[in-house]
Amino acid sequence: MKCAVIVFPGSNCDIDCYHVWRNVLGQPAEYVFHKDRFSPDDFDLIILPGGFSYGDYLRVGAIARFSPAMASVYRAAEKGKLILGICNGFQILLESGLLPGAMMRNEDLKFHCHDVYLKVGTVDTPFTNLYRRGEVVRMPIAHGEGNYYAGRETIERLKAEGRIAFYYCDRNGMVTGDANPNGSLENIAGILNEGKNILGMMPHPERCAEEILGNTGGRKLFESILDYFEGRVKSGRQG
Numbered sequence: 303m304k305c306a307v308i309v310f311p312g313s314n315c316d317i318d319c320y321h322v323w324r325n326v327l328g329q330p331a332e333y334v335f336h337k338d339r340f341s342p343d344d345f346d347l348i349i350l351p352g353g354f355s356y357g358d359y360l361r362v363g364a365i366a367r368f369s370p371a372m373a374s375v376y377r378a379a380e381k382g383k384l385i386l387g388i389c390n391g392f393q394i395l396l397e398s399g400l401l402p403g404a405m406m407r408n409e410d411l412k413f414h415c416h417d418v419y420l421k422v423g424t425v426d427t428p429f430t431n432l433y434r435r436g437e438v439v440r441m442p443i444a445h446g447e448g449n450y451y452a453g454r455e456t457i458e459r460l461k462a463e464g465r466i467a468f469y470y471c472d473r474n475g476m477v478t479g480d481a482n483p484n485g486s487l488e489n490i491a492g493i494l495n496e497g498k499n500i501l502g503m504m505p506h507p508e509r510c511a512e513e514i515l516g517n518t519g520g521r522k523l524f525e526s527i528l529d530y531f532e533g534r535v536k537s538g539r540q541g
């Protein structure tokens with residue numbers, strides 16, 4: 303299953319994503335430079351990695367959204383290809399309109415770099431099918447702008463359609479204000495598009511996919527994608 307990792311000026315998690323896909327899952331991966339275009343059928347999975355694309359100028363993700371590589375991502379998205387945006391990648395997906403809502407500065411205006419607990423909101427997706435619904439996983443976060451906001455109608459729709467992939471929670475799985483690191487509405491940590499072929503999430507699964515890192519909570523996310531692609535599970539939509 304061929305994966306593209308898009309490299310923007312200021313990306314800093316591109317190598318981690320490439321490493322996980324290539325070396326942990328043993329699948330082909332390629333870097334795609336932000337100035338390059340590609341055809342929608344060149345890749346089965348596109349990862350928009352974390353970092354500070356274009357220095358986070360204007361608004362996080364606001365400039366990256368206009369890069370040539372993103373023009374190809376939009377075409378791939380239309381074809382139902384799988385797209386995973388992690389942290390800054392999530393921010394770019396919001397700015398590009400591929401996912402609804404917007405990201406604001408963390409409520410306390412501080413950069414948060416620590417582990418959080420996440421509750422899996424839906425397992426009927428190409429990205430989460432190996433988790434149990436309601437499973438609690440630990441993952442690191444590292445961001446200054448993870449305060450997710452959307453209008454009430456959008457939030458209700460996301461909930462009704464099973465499109466909230468992850469909520470911030472405490473170690474017992476309670477979704478409380480205390481467990482919310484950034485002020486995100488309803489403790490939302492990750493959402494899907496309507497077709498469930500696009501996932502944006504603030505936590506970093508690529509930083510917790512190997513024993514040597516002391517946490518493998520993110521590994522099932524990548525394995526879910528591969529299982530889905532190889533037809534071992536039937537959920538969401540496949541391009």
Ligand SMILES: NC(=O)CC[C@H](N)C(=O)O
Binds near residue numbers: 351
């Ligand atoms: N780890 C990251 O992707 C950083 C995200 C982002 N640029 C922020 O600080 O909000």
